[in-house]
Amino acid sequence: MPKIVLIEDDRLLAENTKTILELNGFECFMEHEGQKGIQLIKTTCPDLVVCDIMLDEIDGFEILREVRATHNFLNLPFIFLTARADFGDKRKGMNLGADDFLTKPFMSRDLIEAIKARLTISAQKNASTGVEIRKSAVDVFYKVSNHEYLTPLNGIVNLSEIVVKQLQNHQIHDAITLVEGINVSGQRMLRITRKLLWYNQLSNYLNPWQNTNSHTIFVIDLQQKIINNLKRSSTKNIDIILKSSISSLSGYDETHIEQIFTEIYQNIFQYADPLYTIYSDARLENNMFVLIVRNQYKADYTFSTYDITPFFQAHNPKDMNGTGLGLYIVKEWVKSVDGYIEVKGENHLFEVLIKIPINYM
Template identity: 30%
Template structure:
């Protein structure tokens, strides 16, 4: 509801204005002097102020000057009421930031037309301000994203460069094999990061189409996670997988699902110590639906690993998943940002928690009509 503050020392006129505005559905505050008017404006943040010019204690020009200097009231529209609207008086008011003048006595229609014009202009200014802030935020996010991408891409290249140098110097065949394996692993990681960059760009541009299909989870998931089972074995980790037999299939984009689980499992492998455990658990639960709607089931994929995150890292990732924080130089930023966007476009939810030496990434995806 639009809030209007009326500052007028003449009681009958003030009362008439308040009655007119309340009859039109406005929320109205009133003050009989400028000092009280400023206090009310600062505490109530009106959308528009109607103020007499000539008043005791604090005149209208002083009221306007104070309100324009206060960030909480600077954008409020301001209409002066005056019995002597000379060119000099109007110029003084306009220089201070007044939006309009009404000469006493005025008609009800003149008052309402002036208010409608000022509120419309104010709405346009607020909308423009929101667009500017959104553009500034977009530019900030792009800068942060490029900073993240540069840092993440630099890591594998640095390791490859180091391995090449050590390979050149090492006469030991066993060590040479280890350096070759390191180079292979880092090349794979670099390609993954580059693919993530392209995928993020396509998602942002809306050029990656969504292709939902019925997939057999009992057949697809074991094959899907085999790469990460081998990755875990290489790091001397244990990857456990639980898929109840009653969860046979679901309708979703198989490419998105594979990428989501792949990113989470790869992340778990990279941040779990040797001999640590990594667990992928799948479960399903019904969701409440409206009358006449088809039944809906929520399929939950939980990837947990033996590595506890610091509270500030959990807060960072939570903000990342809520789109309130960009992917900064935190090493987990880029892949998990992509994961979140994929989950979001599948109308799902991604949450992270960490406790008692474990970290849990929980993905919930809706599946409309029971596919089982």
Template identity: 25%
Template sequence: MKTILVIEDDPFIRESIGDVLELEGYQVVTAANGAIGVALAFQHLPDLILCDVSMPEMDGFEVLESLQQHPETNTIPFVFLTARTTKADQRQGMNLGADDYLAKPCTVPELLNTISRRFEKRAVVQAKSEKQLENVRLNIAQSLPHELYTPLNGILGFSELLRDYDNLDQAEIQEIGEAIHTSALRLHHLLKNFVLYSKLELIAHHPEQAQFLQIPKVQSAAAIIQATAQQVAQQTGRLLDLQLQTHTNPGIGEVPIGEPYLQKIVEELVDNAFKFSAAQTPVVVEITQDANEFVLRVTNQGRGMTPEQIANIGAYVQFNRKHYEQQGLGLGVIISKRITELCGGSFHIYSIPNQTITVQVRFRGDLLARPLTDPMREWARVQDWQVS
């Protein structure tokens, strides 16, 4: 049985709507004012909220704004029930996140049709979300065994060769040891990404923990990015292909992201750029920072992505897997995107298929010096969320 919360200060209207909805088989919770309505919304987590606009103390706009600030209630369908039907009022409500307006007085069919439409729309959205979740599960089921077994088989195979060490010379033993080490590093990187992605998903469901990703804030982003990019280029044997471009003004404030997480973004994006571009083609890492914004761009030549692939990018999704072998569950880009957005930034991919691809991370100027809530206290708790 679906639950509907009715917030209305007029007792006659409130009781009338409640009676109609109960006759239609809904469970009804009523509130005589906005403050009580907000409390009941958190208590019952209704399937839909009908709310008057003009109420004393806390009006409907304030109710909606309050509920929109919390993940438990910001997805509940919200319908304004009001005599204020000017375009300005409707625009204000829609800007705050209202789903619909119902003008008073309304007929019973109008009320029921509006509610029915909201439930139908939510069902469509939920079905789409469930399909996406099923796709994620399917990709995990298909990709995880391969990704785990590939480095593991390398370790097992080369270690098996070492059992016959009496017939191996020193150079062969050294070569086998390096191969085992490479496979172990790949497995370690895969498992770290999987654990980190799980942590980011937990944080995404508890937004107040996003500040853990920002401790301590980066003081010298350009230096960290340059050093990290050079390290990745060195590891991939393409140091000469790396091009660093820096456009910064001295004295600019900190960037709202913790150093380990900025390093992680750079590692994944630069590694991805080298992975999907040919040797002796440039990988450009561009840093722009002034009072208005901080921007990191990583550009490479190669396969690129289609608009559909960019729109559908998600964890565990790897495009053209049979043609392009990709390591690491495809988590690198989505981890970078997740970290950026949880820290308040924007993440965009611009691509010309089979030519170039640019990944951009951007933070607006008003975020560059945003204070944390009691940062010294949070620093003591942040260790559980650091990249390990």
């Protein structure tokens, strides 16, 4: 009998929904508060979660965020209940990895059909896992695909379906917002794909960055673009002070620079304590481009550049949703352009420093 956790603060609706689920052959565990709902998920290990977005203590987005940060629940089907057809909410939910939305009031039939559909997809995903993980790009893909690929892919597919409906109804303004969400998911998939391809070449002793196009890169514009993209895809409200006294770099492939800078800022953003400001300083020293980025982090650990190897994760594994390749890729790229990198984390201060030639040929 499939187990379902229901988190709903409207007690009458919760009781009615629980009855519907049990009459349709599901075992239902119910909570009315967000934090207790998270604990219920962890203790019952359900097959699916149905959760209201608007809760008194913490909202459904925070519950989903914590669920997805737990390795055992990366693929747990998650259906949101919402009292309004808010496309901003749907975009945010899809970016966090929600599987479906039901708008209140909903028909019993729609709820049951949505649950059965998500359970079927979940069973198919689980059947494709269980292969022993080896350290090659193909194996890494299988390891990360369920979350790192399927989460943004879910966003692309589900949001694009909504866009089609909006365009059919001539609701252009709503469609634009959803298209932005699709772009965020697409950018995430593209970045993950590049990392896996580059790692595959590095593991075969090849330089992924040979024979590339040379560009003049306008540093401030590129940094601002990256920061804006990360803020669009982040659920944290983080302040950053962006300082740059250098205008351009020459002789580099802009795609590579953008990916490398994004990996640095992504690490900084993902594990930053939102109570503190992030600092970024780009400058010229002895004909070298110097970038220093630092944040305050909450966890208690210490690490250095030496620790950065493929799949190294300084953070608690339950907080890790990525491939574990980002800083390793940065480190190898910096070496390939005759640069210098130093990464350190101690006393809750995380800092990345890179130095690369200002004109690289």
